[in-house]
Amino acid sequence: MIVQIVLVAAALAALVYFVRSGQNVGIRASKRLAFGLFVLLNIYAVLRPEDVTALARMVGVGRGTDLIVYLLVVAFVFGMLNTYLRDREISQHLTNLARQIAIRDAELARREEELTELLRRHEAPDAGSAETAETTVGASPNGSRSARDHETTS
Template identity: 45%
Template sequence: MTQSTTQIIIQILLLLATAALALYFLRNRRKARAKAWVKIGFVVFIFAAVWAVIRPDDLTAIANFVGVDRGTDLMLYALVVAFMFTTLSSYVRFREQELRYSKLARAVALQNAVLPENVKD
């Protein structure tokens, strides 16, 4: 295979993966209780991903503009930041959920508490 044929195949695979992710997100939008800005950010991400796959030279030009040598390096930096944000967001969300479960368990325990027979009122 030539370089351009390989590049076209990779572009097609990346575009199909992006489209599948977008379809999954849109099909399950009622289940996902994401805030509006998360949904807007996801749509912007989808457009940016398609644009970066179709026009990788534009990404390199943007990378050079912001002081990074290659577009792939810029993408890596952006993905690292996105991963850190996602990890931190998941940690905070799970921690809040854990605290809610603890409060609920305490409330149920207090509601179902039975006084010992030897305690006088």
């Protein structure tokens, strides 16, 4: 009797945790229903083990315990397959994301190089003419630049 109370309490705690978990948004309704049904069947099996034994004999299994073990193996395989497929999907998403970031970074680096080269080409002729103008027109007798020339080059 004490074992039944503990098992029913554990099943109910698992159900409450599953329902109240903040990460339930992404879980499909079919999985929610399946888990709820699983918990209800678990509680029924704990409270009425003789019914499980009768069901087991009807389907050709000797004991109810064996039937439950077989069903748990199937549930475990389903869970592992579901986890594997989800992990594979997440891995594919991460690969695609990394690929997109690498392409974007390469494109940004290429554009930055082009812009740097364009600025270098644009400033190269101006730098030569500015130095010539500074030495001929804008320079004071002591070699310092005038305030106007300093503002234009800064």
